Amino acid sequence: MSHPVLSFTEAQRRHPDEAMIARIRDRYPTEPEIDAVLTRKMRRRRGDPYKAVPIERLVAGVTAMIGEELGYEAQVSNARWLSGGASKLQMVFDLAWRGLDGQAPESVETLVLRMEPAASVTESSRRREFEVLNAVQGVIPAPRPYWVDPEARHLPYPGMVYAFAKGAAKPSVGVEKVSGLGQNYGPELRAKLAPHFVFLLARLHTVDPGECTAMASFMQAQEGSNASVIRQVNAYRRIWEEDRIEEEPFLEVVYQWLIAHAPPVDRPSIVHGDYRSGNFLFDEASGEITAWLDWEGAVIGDRHQDLTYATLPTFQHLSEDGRSVLASGMMPKDDFYAAYEAASGLPVDPVRIRYFEIFNRYLVCVLTLAASARASLQAGTHQDVLVNFVSQMGHTAIADLRERFLEVTR
Template sequence: MAGPIRHPIPLDSLTDYIRQNVPVISLPLTIQQFGYGQSNPTYLLTSSNTGAKYVLRKKPPGKLLSKTAHQVEREYKVLKALSEAAQDLPVPKVYCLCEDADVAGSAFYIMEFLDGRIFEDPALPRVTPEERAVMWKSAIVTLARLHKIRPEEHAALKSFGKPSGFYGRQVRTLSTIEAAQALVKDVQTGVEIGKIANFDEAMKFFSTTQPKDRSTVVHGDYKIDNLVFHKTEPRVIGILDWELSTIGHPLSDVSNLLSPYQLALEAGASVMFGETKGLIPGATPGLPSRQQVIEWYTQASGWNILPSEMYWGDAFGFCRNAVIVQGITARAARRQASSAKAGTYSERTPKLVALAWKYVSIDLLHLRSLGC
């Protein structure tokens, strides 16, 4: 999935930095850029001498819209801390963090390259039905393993967030980001991105009605395409893209992972959001049901998620994803987008926003009927 470079890196200064700070990497290097990575440009480094491969992730070029996004420094630190706190958690090894923008144009870090499989389609095509079930179980059990880490027991993790009030902070942060992104203008047309319809009303509800507070290490964007599976075996060997990791509510990760199941039930979802129709019940042999995945999580984590909590998590997750997609659209308008597919999100944004509010409206009515 690595190919032409869309965001150039000064190879000479990068090579000098690696020579002085990361001697384990044999020089010279060839560089390619991955097609994925909506937030931070991601590159494949290959040693011309040994053939060894490494991954470099850096902040986008230019002035950034949000101080809370593109935190490659945070990503490096959490990967380093987790590798020390939980040896059974599959996270890539990190080699260095460089915060000197003069080296590569912006802050970056280098980690190991995991030679495995990445699936954009959560229905996991091109595997047997038996493997499909085991792979989904591996994905959710790996998440439960992350959530069982006690941040208060590890000095390096305690600083990643506050031990309570996660969703309240999320509401405030998302509101600030949404307002800033709405004002972004396309550099060619001058047209503003605009506010997300009904967003403020939804945030008002979420600020006053929340599930029981819980606290653990959360990934922040846990989903199938952020996992690396073994090349031939049905198991997770790596979790990628940790820039949103914090101390927070585990429901946020669970609902994010399971959101494609909800999208699959929407007419035209495969056109709007990529291949999700394979998750329609009965469409893909061996694919576990959403409820089965939740039960696996309960068994592995020891936390029984209430149906009302999942409803709330779904509603909040769709609003949060609307802000994320709004951000991708904003970066594309400013010509700062990292992914080769970023342009397509401009077309999906209004449809995703409408779908998000639809789910919020349904879930709010359900939640009010439950009195939660």
């Protein structure tokens, strides 16, 4: 069933009213928690632009949040900003406390506050990120979550507190890449990291999400149904409608194709959503991955989404021989898929691979040309310079999408 095209002015996008928000919500239905986050983003846009948050304000907020959760007074000290990432505001601090039940001997633990700015590259739910981190404990190395303030009762914006994870984000030698994009780990470290990179993805995807009671704000994906895929496509189409600063008619063609060709999920999996180079910490000596980060895009869906995301051109580079292209700096794409099949026991379906190659390229275009551009334009983030840089990557991304779309659809 076709619908008339929605049409909004730049002034409406800058200051959306409830009628505009309601029309977009109705046109592009998605998961309730994602709907709530995107609706909050639009309402927040009518307010003041982002203002720098003093670290003292965060210390006061996190102290109040932790005290309420624990039921006794714990001491926050040595607060300092934590760099890294292109979307969230992070503060690392030390907590002197007596454990969750208040009965343990007093000790000091280093923790991280991860909080939203007024706008970001990826508008996401701290509640969902908190839940998925709980669900994967003992399955895949990830920071242990402690507390979440999903409605910003104590903090300026929604945030969560989790354990500080140890490890390096990049090699000690070599060229540093923005957010790890195209990071080259070098042949020696790569040989250690690559098998663990594949093994952990296989472990994640073989968990039964139906048994993950912690993930209460996630809608389950049903085997044999494409409804979960369509909900995700609609979420990104909604972001495009809300955030874009210029028209790109080709993206509407791709959206319609993604809806018409959405494959049924053959086996529901927990999908990380941003599984790639630059999003994990590692021990450089052993080559062991010590923590997977940035779970904000996690969904319950199709494993092929993670597989094709890790192989996007943005995250690859040539090997030292100048002939092989290494997916996420690890191994050639075909070798990656073969290693994944061996590690997981799950098939890699070429039809679903082609679909999610288009899906992920569409996602990148939306997040760069719309979400990033809007966040920078309206001064909604502490990362204006970086977010503006990310938005310019959208022009390369849409050219890559067009090329792959024509290959798949011809």
